[in-house]
Amino acid sequence: MASRMKEDMRSVLENDPAARGYVDAFLNYPGLHAIWWHRFANFFYRHGMVVFSKWLSQVARFLTNVEIHPGATIGRRLFIDHGAGIVIGETAEIGDDVVLFHGVTLGGTGKHKGKRHPTVKNGALISAGAKILGPITICENAKVGAGAVVIKDVPLGATVVGVPAKVVRLNGRVTQHTEPQVAELKRRLSEIEVELEKLKNNTQKGEDEQ
Incomplete structure (x- = not known):
């Protein structure tokens, strides 16, 4: 237990320059405290004491402003930055070395039974306010932009943004969703350069005439 707690605190030091x-880390990081509370609650949940485990989770939510259902599966070295407003559902699964920012929801999409919450694989980063909904998978080392609403699987190493979320970068390369925007930006910049060149020539011509 002590070694796991030290590992959790080391994750804070590695991820937060502040x-x-x-x-x-031990005293002032509510996200860290929420993870520790969850481990206790999850122990009782897995041993059939569901009501008591949910009560522990409610105490943790009151103290940390992070709501983690005791049935959720959380891997090692999860870093919850700020923590405020995070919600993690019962069947959510989080791998190792994942980063969650404030306002993130790993939620369901209705009253379905069984697996109904997301799976977040190792090394993924979920930015502030993102909503990951349904039994979808955020693959290893993927990134979800702030405020995104994700309702489909996110590929390995991809970056998604928007509502609904779309892949804008995959394996370090810009995808087709952003290429038209980049092309339009380049076109507009070219037009501005032409106009500036005309203005410069007209100014130079006026000076020569004087």
Whole structure:
């Protein structure tokens, strides 16, 4: 237990440049406290004490402003930055070395039974306010932009943004969703350069005539 707690605090130090050592992480990071509370609640949940485990989760939500259902599966070194407003559903699964920012929801889409919440694979990063909905998968090392609403699987190493979320970068390359925007921007910049050149020539011509 002590080694896992130290590992959790080390994750804080590695992910947040504002952290000032283990004591700071231990005392002042509600996301860290929420993870520790969840481990206790999940233990009782897995041993059939569901009501008590949910009560522990409610206590944790009151203290940390992070709501994690005791049935959720969380891997190692999860870093929850700020924490405020995070909601993680019962059948959500989170891998190792995942980063969640404030306002993230790993939620369902209705009253379905069984697996109904997202799976977030190792190394994924979910930015502030993103909503990941349904039994979808955020693959390894994927990134979800702030405020995105994701209702489809996100490929390995992809970056998605928008409502609904679309892939804008895959394996370090801009995708077709953003290529037209980039092309339009380049066209407009070319037009501006032409206009500036005309203005420069007219100014030079006027000076020569004087």
